[in-house]
Amino acid sequence: MKNKAQQEMVGFVLIVVLVMVGMMVLLIVMLKSPKINSSLEVDNMLHVIMKTTTDCVISSGSRYETIEDLFISCHENRRCNNLNQQTCDYLNSTLSQVLSDIMKTEGEVEAYQFEFSPREEIPIIKIRDGNCTSKITSVAQRSVRVTSTELQIKLTLCKKQFD
Amino acid sequence: MVKAQMKIQQMAFMILAVFFFFVLVGLFFLSLVVQDLRGSAERLRAEQAISSLRVIADMTELNFDSSDTLTIDEDKLKIMSTNLSQKYSMFLPVSYIRVYKIHPSFEKEIKCPAPNCNYYELFSSNQKNTLSYSTYVSICTRVNEDGYVQNKCEIGKIYAGVIKNEK
Numbered sequence: 555m556k557n558k559a560q561q562e563m564v565g566f567v568l569i570v571v572l573v574m575v576g577m578m579v580l581l582i583v584m585l586k587s588p589k590i591n592s593s594l595e596v597d598n599m600l601h602v603i604m605k606t607t608t609d610c611v612i613s614s615g616s617r618y619e620t621i622e623d624l625f626i627s628c629h630e631n632r633r634c635n636n637l638n639q640q641t642c643d644y645l646n647s648t649l650s651q652v653l654s655d656i657m658k659t660e661g662e663v664e665a666y667q668f669e670f671s672p673r674e675e676i677p678i679i680k681i682r683d684g685n686c687t688s689k690i691t692s693v694a695q696r697s698v699r700v701t702s703t704e705l706q707i708k709l710t711l712c713k714k715q716f717d
Numbered sequence: 718m719v720k721a722q723m724k725i726q727q728m729a730f731m732i733l734a735v736f737f738f739f740v741l742v743g744l745f746f747l748s749l750v751v752q753d754l755r756g757s758a759e760r761l762r763a764e765q766a767i768s769s770l771r772v773i774a775d776m777t778e779l780n781f782d783s784s785d786t787l788t789i790d791e792d793k794l795k796i797m798s799t800n801l802s803q804k805y806s807m808f809l810p811v812s813y814i815r816v817y818k819i820h821p822s823f824e825k826e827i828k829c830p831a832p833n834c835n836y837y838e839l840f841s842s843n844q845k846n847t848l849s850y851s852t853y854v855s856i857c858t859r860v861n862e863d864g865y866v867q868n869k870c871e872i873g874k875i876y877a878g879v880i881k882n883e884k
Contacts, residue, residue, distance in 0.1 A: 566731075573742065584749065594764045595852060598771070598787060602853040605788065606820070607869045617867040652872065655822040656853075659874060 593692035593711075600694040600709045603652060610634035610644055621648070625670060625698050625705050628678060645670075646679050653681060664688055665712040673697075673704045686712035766850035770875050773814065774854050778805075779839075781857040781868075789816060789873065791858040798829060798837040805840060812844035812878040818856060820872040847878035 604622040611618055612627055614635055619627065628642040637644060649668060657663055665684025671677040690713040698705040774780070774787050778797060781790035794816060817826075817836040827834040856873040859866060 566735075570738070573738075577742065577745070594767050598767065598853045601787060602855050602872055605785070605855045605870050606872055615863075615865075617865060618862075618869065620870070652820050655820040656872065658822050659817075659819050659851075 593694065596692045596694040596709055596711055599656065600696055600707065603649075603656075603709075604696065604707070606652065608644070608648055609637065610639075610641065611636040612641070621645070621652075622698065624648075625707060626700055628670075629672060629700060629703075629705055642678060646681070649679065650681050654683070657683070660711075662713045663711050664714045667708075667710045669706075669708045669710075671706055673706055684712065688712055688714055690714075763850070766877075766879070767852045770850060770852045770877055773809070773811075773877065774852075774875055781855070781870075787853065788855045788857050788870065789875070791856050794837045794839070794856070795830065797839050803840065806842065809840060810879075811840075812847045812880050813841040813876075814839040814878075815876045816854065816856065817874045817876065818871055819874050844878065844880055846881045848881050849876055849878050851876045 604620065604625075606621050607618050608621060608624060609618065610624060610627075612632055612635060619634075619641075624641050624645045628640075628645050632641050633639065634641055634644050653666060653668060657666060663684070665682070665686040667682040668680070669677045670679040692711045692713065694709050696707045698707065771787060774789055777783075779789050779793050781788040781793075815836055815838050823835045826836055829835075829837045851874050854873045854875050855870040857868050857870040860869045
């Protein structure tokens, strides 16, 4: 009789322990995993950045390049003829300035990262600033198709968490 | 007889304990889900506001290139920032619309038209208790440089004020 009661108790304790362990694991996973959202706001930001006209002219007599055009020119290792500068260097400095100016209007952004890379290769341009302590991350991604490959442009924003 | 009653009582208490335990577990998860729902609702509200701003930016009265979205014609902005836009007050369910040029950055706000101005006010109903929503737009214009006519686009941000709901 006593033995049976003990068995029941052990069984109950086992169930409670199992449920608790499950809850703990779930809680840890929920708290630790960053929330990566594809955000309309970041998507618009990246869209507008890419449409921006720069001061770079690739060949004399042609039009001023947009940032989107410069990604292709940078991949093809071309130069800004009027500025006597490599497109990648010019793109890097222009993007740093543009992103810095944009972030001045964003009170909630704690950190950001901009990456430009040919598909599954090491980034050609990587700009990052700030320190991300929050777990709210918004991402926008675009691809530009060139003859041989696909260029990927990715903007990640880390937003402050208000409790 | 008493022993059997005791056993039934013991079992009843056990069932109650297990029931309350699972109720507590359920409440805990429910609170987590509700917390996430609030965040999602807030995010959806912001995305809806941004979509509305996109509709405003893509209106024929402001749009630069009908084949592209979020591009505003600076010449149209100049015209609309005169009293003309007041006529649109009944069509626009917002308290104000402003378009800022944000690159290069500026220290002091200067309303257009003025030298080195950095923002256009298209419409304002002078409401005080408003909630501001914004999204990015390209501010484009046709320029003639070195004999070539081309599009020049800058980075801007469109802000709209929505009247706060008093609770």
